[in-house]
Amino acid sequence: MLYRENGQFKSTYASDQQMLPIAQDRVFMVLLLAFAFIGVPLVTSDYVFLSLLIPFLILTLAAIGLNLLVGYCGQISIGHAAFMAVGAYAAYNLVLRVPQLNFLVVLLLAGLIAAVIGVLFGIPSLRIKGLYLAVATLAAQFFSDWMFARVKWFTNYAHSGSVQTAPIELFGWTVETPVEKYLFLLAVLVVFTLVAKNLVRGHIGREWMAMRDMDVAAEVIGIRPVYAKLTAFAVSAFYCGVAGALWGFVYLGSWEPLAFNLNLSLNLLFMIIIGGMGSLLGSYFGAAFIVALPILLDQVPIWLGVPISTATSAHLALMIFGALIVFFLIVEPHGLARLWAIGKEKLRLWPFPH
Amino acid sequence: MTARAHPIGGVILAVEGVSLAFGGVQALREVSFDVREHEVRAIIGPNGAGKSSMLNVINGVYHPQQGTIRYLGREYHDMDSHEVAASGISRTFQNLALFKGMTVLDNIMAGRNLKMRTNLLLQALRIGPALREELEHREAVERIIDFLEIQAYRKIPVGRLPYGLQKRVDLARALAMEPRLLLLDEPMAGMNVEEKQDMCRFILDVNDQFGTTIVLIEHDMGVVMDISDRVVVLDYGRKIGDGTPDDVRANQAVIDAYLGVSH
Numbered sequence: 373m374l375y376r377e378n379g380q381f382k383s384t385y386a387s388d389q390q391m392l393p394i395a396q397d398r399v400f401m402v403l404l405l406a407f408a409f410i411g412v413p414l415v416t417s418d419y420v421f422l423s424l425l426i427p428f429l430i431l432t433l434a435a436i437g438l439n440l441l442v443g444y445c446g447q448i449s450i451g452h453a454a455f456m457a458v459g460a461y462a463a464y465n466l467v468l469r470v471p472q473l474n475f476l477v478v479l480l481l482a483g484l485i486a487a488v489i490g491v492l493f494g495i496p497s498l499r500i501k502g503l504y505l506a507v508a509t510l511a512a513q514f515f516s517d518w519m520f521a522r523v524k525w526f527t528n529y530a531h532s533g534s535v536q537t538a539p540i541e542l543f544g545w546t547v548e549t550p551v552e553k554y555l556f557l558l559a560v561l562v563v564f565t566l567v568a569k570n571l572v573r574g575h576i577g578r579e580w581m582a583m584r585d586m587d588v589a590a591e592v593i594g595i596r597p598v599y600a601k602l603t604a605f606a607v608s609a610f611y612c613g614v615a616g617a618l619w620g621f622v623y624l625g626s627w628e629p630l631a632f633n634l635n636l637s638l639n640l641l642f643m644i645i646i647g648g649m650g651s652l653l654g655s656y657f658g659a660a661f662i663v664a665l666p667i668l669l670d671q672v673p674i675w676l677g678v679p680i681s682t683a684t685s686a687h688l689a690l691m692i693f694g695a696l697i698v699f700f701l702i703v704e705p706h707g708l709a710r711l712w713a714i715g716k717e718k719l720r721l722w723p724f725p726h
Numbered sequence: 727m728t729a730r731a732h733p734i735g736g737v738i739l740a741v742e743g744v745s746l747a748f749g750g751v752q753a754l755r756e757v758s759f760d761v762r763e764h765e766v767r768a769i770i771g772p773n774g775a776g777k778s779s780m781l782n783v784i785n786g787v788y789h790p791q792q793g794t795i796r797y798l799g800r801e802y803h804d805m806d807s808h809e810v811a812a813s814g815i816s817r818t819f820q821n822l823a824l825f826k827g828m829t830v831l832d833n834i835m836a837g838r839n840l841k842m843r844t845n846l847l848l849q850a851l852r853i854g855p856a857l858r859e860e861l862e863h864r865e866a867v868e869r870i871i872d873f874l875e876i877q878a879y880r881k882i883p884v885g886r887l888p889y890g891l892q893k894r895v896d897l898a899r900a901l902a903m904e905p906r907l908l909l910l911d912e913p914m915a916g917m918n919v920e921e922k923q924d925m926c927r928f929i930l931d932v933n934d935q936f937g938t939t940i941v942l943i944e945h946d947m948g949v950v951m952d953i954s955d956r957v958v959v960l961d962y963g964r965k966i967g968d969g970t971p972d973d974v975r976a977n978q979a980v981i982d983a984y985l986g987v988s989h
């Protein structure tokens with residue numbers, strides 16, 4: 373069956389507004405999900421889960437969060453790891469101090485706390501834009517670096533400053549092995565992706581994009597910048613808060629404040645630039661790329677029989693990121709997701725390109 | 727003229743003694759005029775006369791140093807964009823101000839944002855009222871799409887459309903607000919003859935079918951004389967003429983301004 377939408381007439385607006393209006397896309401999505409939930413666990417090694425898939429899933433979630441703010445609402449932030457830190461420490465303290473809470477509730481609360489902090493640090497966006505806003509968001513980063521290192525209550529007065537967590541438990545299920553962690557994270561990510569998709573195709577999403585594309589016109593049609601920008605900060609920080617809690621509990625297990633430093637914030641930005649601003653799919657591509665590239669640079673030379681030192685491969689990774697970021701910023705601001713879309717458009721016409 | 731479905735009524739908008747300056751540039755000097763319900767009111771004048779500034783004052787983008795605006799019985803010193811939109815004034819822009827990264831459909835849907843009220847949580851889950859609201863407003867938007875004959879472009883990012891169609895989408899977005907007063911800033915600028923004729927027809931139809939009051943800035947004198955009920959003439963920020971098209975055409979100050987007689 374060729375990839376076509378011809379002949380698939382939409383008789384109602386409801387069917388036209390489906391997430392995937394083309395039947396082939398729906399089939400593809402079902403197969404992809406089946407593969408991710410059933411196929412992958414059957415064929416994948418623990419190493420791949422731990423070093424590749426688990427960080428990929430969590431970082432995708434964080435990248436979606438950042439993308440909602442930067443790519444959809446047009447407000448830059450270079451301090452988003454701060455909201456991950458808030459989420460992680462909020463979850464840590466909730467589990468520590470209210471142990472009877474279900475972990476899903478902990479996750480939501482951690483996200484909500486991050487959302488509140490996100491709104492606070494979003495307030496400057498009401499007055500300033502672009503570079504100035506970017507610098508202002510750094511304040512979030514420095515503040516969280518300082519707070520979680522200095523205010524000992526957050527780390528429960530641990531001497532080393534690092535906190536430990538036990539494997540999470542959900543309705544009697546202990547999420548412990550790599551496969552279990554993967555399945556849990558995958559389920560969370562699927563749900564959060566759906567929610568993000570609903571938001572960006574609903575009226576709040578249109579308000580965000582309107583602010584991004586032409587703020588004067590947005591105001592003239594009645595959109596309130598305060599509401600649009602602060603909801604974007606809130607939702608974005610919520611996503612990053614949840615991602616931060618997962619990063620701490622599921623990926624790291626134990627961590628210190630440095631785990632959420634500026635480096636992570638910048639990596640999140642690289643993900644959405646490379647993957648594609650204003651694209652949920654792009655967040656997946658970007659996170660996959662950032663997680664996979666260093667590992668490939670470590671492994672490929674070994675397969676090829678020309679091992680290079682870890683230092684060299686780390687430098688190489690940085691250089692490749694740098695070059696790609698410049699490339700995407702100049703040539704294709706919509707990133708890998710746009711290249712994917714172009715490919716799909718070609719496929720729609722294939723094999724008759726004219 | 728044949729009898730109109732919506733006969734011209736009382737004054738709904740009155741601009742009184744409005745002055746606006748940008749640094750040393752005096753864009754408007756004590757301008758006063760009024761707009762009656764259901765009429766087509768044109769604002770004409772040479773480039774830089776202050777026409778766009780006048781619209782920007784009315785919908786709260788610019789804040790005048792002096793003067794008041796009475797709209798539907800309330801008096802304002804300066805207007806707040808959100809409040810203006812909520813009270814039924816919408817507009818199009820001289821230099822297109824569409825949301826470039828969004829589709830035609832989303833641009834027009836955005837025009838209905840004030841009418842959409844479901845909360846964030848319901849939107850996130852897209853259930854019940856949120857879904858119903860989306861579909862309901864989609865239907866309203868589809869009627870506008872049909873009306874303006876842009877069915878073929880629904881899903882196209884608006885930045886990819888030719889200029890004339892973008893102007894139409896701009897109008898569609900303004901109409902999606904179901905305005906009582908519609909401000910149009912040079913809706914036909916840069917169009918060819920056919921496109922102008924289409925646009926004229928749309929404007930007259932809006933006025934005729936929905937009774938929408940229209941304030942129109944236009945350069946093409948033929949168009950202005952054809953479709954407007956009354957005309958305000960601005961020159962160097964000052965009002966130099968006000969009346970029916972025939973009055974204005976006969977006004978010596980207006981003739982001088984257009985022929986470039988020195989002041």
Ligand SMILES: Nc1ncnc2c1ncn2[C@@H]1O[C@H](COP(=O)(O)OP(=O)(O)O)[C@@H](O)[C@H]1O
Binds near residue numbers: 751775
């Ligand atoms: N935002 C602004 N900042 C500075 N000057 C402006 C601004 N908007 C308009 N002006 C000035 O006000 C005057 C009137 O402009 P405008 O209202 O756009 O005229 P028109 O629409 O009649 O061509 C011009 O001299 C213009 O340069």
Ligand SMILES: [Mg+2]
Binds near residue numbers: 779
């Ligand atoms: Mg103008």
